[in-house]
Amino acid sequence: MDGLNRRLNDSVQLKLSFTLSLAILVVAIVAGVFSFLSAFDEAHELQDDVLRQVAQLMDLQRLSPAPPPTDARLKDVDEESRVIVQRLGEVNPSAAGVDAGGTLPLPTTLADGLHTLEVGGETFRVLVKTTAAGERIAVAQESGFRNEIARDGALRTVMPFLILVPVLLLIVADLVRKMFRPIAALSREIDLRADQELHPVEDRHLPVEVRPFAVAINRLLTRVGQSMESQRRFVADAAHELRSPLTALSLQAERLADAEMSGLARDRLTVLRQGIERGRSLLDQLLTLAKVQSAADLPQSPVSVQSVYRRVLEDLMPLAEAKHIDIGVEGTQDAQVWASEMDMIAVVKNLVDNAIRYTPEGGRVDLSVGTAEGRAVLCITDTGPGIPLSERERVFDPFYRTLGSEQIGSGLGLSIVQAIANRIGAEVRLDFSDREKQTGLDATVLCPASARRC
Structure with missing residues (x-):
């Protein structure tokens, strides 16, 4: 009873x-x-x-x-x-x-x-x-x-x-x-709803007794949206304001490198320039994250995945060559996805940049694209250490970096990838490229290729 x-x-x-x-x-x-x-x-x-x-x-x-x-x-x-x-x-x-x-x-x-x-x-x-x-x-x-x-x-x-x-x-x-x-x-x-979908709920079809509750929810969503927009604006403004001082420091460090100095001073100058470069990279990632978290209009035309791969490789090829990494695109198959070209470049660039940074010298990074079940499948595979199963959920959190990592980074790359994927309707999967040895990383992005959204 x-x-x-x-x-x-x-x-x-x-x-x-x-x-x-x-x-x-x-x-x-x-x-x-x-x-x-x-x-x-x-x-x-x-x-x-x-x-x-x-x-x-x-x-x-x-x-x-x-x-x-x-x-x-x-x-x-x-x-x-x-x-x-x-x-x-x-x-x-x-x-x-x-x-x-x-x-x-x-x-x-x-x-x-x-x-x-x-x-x-x-x-x-x-x-x-x-x-x-x-x-x-x-x-x-x-x-x-x-x-x-x-x-x-x-x-x-x-x-x-x-x-x-x-x-x-x-x-x-x-x-x-x-x-x-x-x-x-x-x-x-x-x-x-996704995290960024804060548009008001439709209350015309609701009973009169429940409509005030829907109105209250809409007001709350408006306040949450304003708060998130204010936070993103603050991050973007702060990152933008810090770029000028860091640029000035970088120029001063370059001029200082031309001056005569002892070996100890030059070693310390090298560490200083690396720190400045890391700060500039962090600010660029913060600006990118603030931009992708903002609402964006739907694209008006499809984007070729192969063209995105080519643009990303042009930007990151010097980094791969410096580590003697064999990097390239496997196959000639292409896929058209409905997404912003800048969003797709940001997704692929962050995944490839991580693959290059975490792959040891003489390793291999492969890019490929295919279709399966009406979706475009983008794969970035490397021969690095991979990501343990216990950390695959945490790596998408902002500023989180894998334990024991000695690579210089901001911890925002996968956060940017996840934010873009959530907004454009894609899915990101992580797995070992070599499942027997549990090494390497296979990052897969699945986008619906036949819809007007990726």
Whole structure:
């Protein structure tokens, strides 16, 4: 019982359905009992009228009850429709029972009117009447048959309740479920939204009672959007403002490198220039992350994956050559995806840059593209150490870097890739390129190639 009460308190839909069903059942039971009793009494009244009509007919036609016949065929007469008419106080000379067609042993002292008497272990309804000729007659009918007929008639009256109440309960349950369907649809729509989808929910199809809740959600989404936009603007502005000082420091370091200095000073200058370069790279990544997290218009034309690969390789080929890494595109197959060219370049560039940085000297980085199940499949495979299974979820967090990594980086590359993938509807998968040795990284990006979004 406590579980039912808890479920009723937790669910408005269940509480409403239970309350309406209980009310319908109570009303149906009360109405059914009242209808049954009314029909039962009315049937008895009609049966009493039959006795009165028979007595009136005997009086008007000046008929006198005949002595009971002794023919055995009377036993085959329908007892339910049999009406006994006799003179009051008449004795059956054959001593035949009532069921055999005999008369009832009624006392002569009965007053005129209707009586319910028990005769010979059976109950009879008896009407006593004095005719115009001064003769007293009795018209009787067995009460058991009368009650059975009245009960059958009353049950037929109540039968519609027994059929319609379950149907009404099902209709009420279905109506309540349909009434709450817009709320469930709104819940699913909000739950399926991506992190950046903060546009207002549609509230025109919602009930008036729920519409204020949707309006409050829209106001909250607006405030969250403003807060996120303010945060992105701050990051972009801060990164932009820091670029000028870092550029100036980089120029000063280059000029300082041309001056004569000791070996120790030159080593320290090299470390300083590496730190400045790392800071500039971090600012560029912050600006890119702030840009990709902002809402963007849908592209108007498809982008060739092979052309994106070529542009990325042109930019990163010097980095690969410096580490003697064999890098290139496998195959000539191409795929067209609906996405911004800058977004696709950012995705591929960050994945290839990570592959080059984490692949040891003399390693290999391969780029390929294919199609599977209506999606374009972009693969960047390297022979580096790979990413352990325990860290594959964390590597998409901003500023997170794999434990034990000695490579210089900002920890924002995969965060940028994930942010772009979420916004354009792509999926990023990470796996070992060599599953037996559990080394290397196989980064796969799947984009729907046939839709107007990647």
